[in-house]
Structures are given as C-alpha cells and as structure tokens.
Amino acid sequence: MADRVVQPSVFVVDGEASGCPSVPSGRWRRRRRGRCSPTQLLLAILVLLALLGVALEAYFLKRFQEELQGTASQISKGINSSAAKMIQEQTLKVEKPAAHVTGAIGTQSASGEAVLQWEHALGLAFLHQVDYRDGHLQCTKPGHYFVYSKIQLGELRCESPNYREASMFTHGIYKKTPKYPEEMALMVSNKPYCGRRDVDQWLDSSFLAGVFFLEELDEVYVRVPNKQLVRVKDGTRSYFGMFMI
Structure with missing residues (x-):
C-alpha cells in the first residue's frame, strides 16, 4: 500500500479578480x-x-x-x-391755636402805642383760637408758642448828613400780661440803615422768631419806631404770627 502524502492547502489570491465585496448582513x-x-x-x-x-x-x-x-x-x-x-x-395741628397776620397796614393803635397794625382776615391771614385786638395777638389757651415776625425795610433816599454814623432801625416783639403792669421785650433787633455813601436806596429785612410760654390773656405785638421804613406791598413781605407747639 503506497504511502499517502499530505500536502498543505494552497490558497490562491487573485488581486485582479473582479467582483463586489461581501455585503454585511441586514442585521x-x-x-x-x-x-x-x-x-x-x-x-x-x-x-x-x-x-x-x-x-x-x-x-x-x-x-x-x-x-x-x-x-x-x-x-x-x-x-x-x-x-x-x-x-x-x-x-x-389744626386743633392747636395758631394765627398769621400780614401787611403791616399801620403803626398807631387805639391806645396811642406805636404798634404795627395787621390784616387779620383777608388773603393769607387767619386766626384760629387766637384773638386779634388792635395789633395784638391774644392767647386763649396756655402753652408754649412759636412766635415770629418779619419786616421788609426800605429807604428810597438816604440823605443822612453823616454817612459814617448810620441810623438804627429797631424791630421788636413784646408781651403784655395781666399779671405784670409793664410790657416785656421778648425779642429785639437793631439794624443800621443808610450807612453807605455810594448808594442812595437802601433795602433790607428783619426777622425775629422764638419759643415762649404764654398764659391765657397774654398778648404779643410788634413795635417799630421807624415806621417810615416799613414796606408793605403784599402779605409776603411783612407778617407776624404765632402757633402752639
């Protein structure tokens, strides 16, 4: 029996062979x-x-x-x-006494004092639990009051013979009380006027304000001896008032 010869498997690859590559499966x-x-x-x-x-x-x-x-x-x-x-x-606040008078319409009171007279019913003026009598504001309820006054001043011709010594303007708020016979000065301001040689017309203002205790029937008022210097014009220039705080 002849010996069987085992030969290796031979794979032939043809690079020039035409054909499509295998297509992957559908999955x-x-x-x-x-x-x-x-x-x-x-x-x-x-x-x-x-x-x-x-x-x-x-x-x-x-x-x-x-x-x-x-x-x-x-x-x-x-x-x-x-x-x-x-x-x-x-x-x-309205329940508290208050008053505001305007205008400074005169300076002579019925008693002969040089007390400023005011408009107390028209315009900006009003009275609430405060009486007005002959330039005086009379307290009707005791308490602490803020009292104020502003005066507009002016002089058209300053003809003082000595300009170096200017005249003085006095603006004061005073009080009268039934418990004392004499008036009491609450606030007083002294201002010089017509003291410059290079001007003829002089304009200025004076303002006073303070807090005072007033009792019933006490009266406060404004006194200005130099009444010819007071300029009224309207109720916003010169006024006087008080209100309880």
Whole structure:
C-alpha cells in the first residue's frame, strides 16, 4: 500500500479578480443605521440646553413679576398709611391755636402805642383760637408758642448828613400780661440803615422768631419806631404770627 502524502492547502489570491465585496448582513446594517453621529448628538444637547434655559428664564421672570407686584402693593399700602398719618397730624395741628397776620397796614393803635397794625382776615391771614385786638395777638389757651415776625425795610433816599454814623432801625416783639403792669421785650433787633455813601436806596429785612410760654390773656405785638421804613406791598413781605407747639 503506497504511502499517502499530505500536502498543505494552497490558497490562491487573485488581486485582479473582479467582483463586489461581501455585503454585511441586514442585521448589522440596521444597527449601524440607528446610531447618531457626534454632530447630531451635540446638536441635540444644545437644543435641550436652550429649552432648559427658556424654561428657567420663564420661571424666574414669573417669580420676579410676583415679587414686583408684592413690593408695589406694600409701597402702595405704605404711601396710603403715610398719607393718612400726615392728614391725621395736620388735623391734630389744626386743633392747636395758631394765627398769621400780614401787611403791616399801620403803626398807631387805639391806645396811642406805636404798634404795627395787621390784616387779620383777608388773603393769607387767619386766626384760629387766637384773638386779634388792635395789633395784638391774644392767647386763649396756655402753652408754649412759636412766635415770629418779619419786616421788609426800605429807604428810597438816604440823605443822612453823616454817612459814617448810620441810623438804627429797631424791630421788636413784646408781651403784655395781666399779671405784670409793664410790657416785656421778648425779642429785639437793631439794624443800621443808610450807612453807605455810594448808594442812595437802601433795602433790607428783619426777622425775629422764638419759643415762649404764654398764659391765657397774654398778648404779643410788634413795635417799630421807624415806621417810615416799613414796606408793605403784599402779605409776603411783612407778617407776624404765632402757633402752639
């Protein structure tokens, strides 16, 4: 029996052979077709982030609107409360005695004193729980009062023979009380006038104010000896008044 010779298998590769490569199975094709490319995945992430941003913006905008409405409501309540408080305070103030007289319409009183006379009923003038009599404001309720007076001054021709020694203008607020026979000076101001050689016309003003305790029937008034210097014009230039604090 002849010996069997085993020869190795020989594979012949023909590089020039024509033909199509093997086509992958249908299952592999379906798996590959279902995958997303990196670009598509990135776009999906960006879209999700954009939608999330819009949702967060809408949420915070709604919260901001709610807080804004709440703040506006609180401010409105605060304004209404403040307005009511101011009205109440003004009402309480009206209950206190007060007076404001204007104009300085004369200087001679019925008693012969050089006391300024005032307009006490017209324009800006008023009386509330304070009596006016012959230039005097009479207290009807005891308490601490803020008393004030402003006088507008003027001289058209300063013809003083000696300009170095200016004349003096005296503006004073005085008080009379039934408990004491003499008048008492509450405030007095002395101002020089016509003291400059280079001007003929002189204009100035004098203002006095202070807090004093007044009892019932006490009277306060303004006395100005230099009555020719007082300029009236309207009720905003010269006035006199008092109110309880």
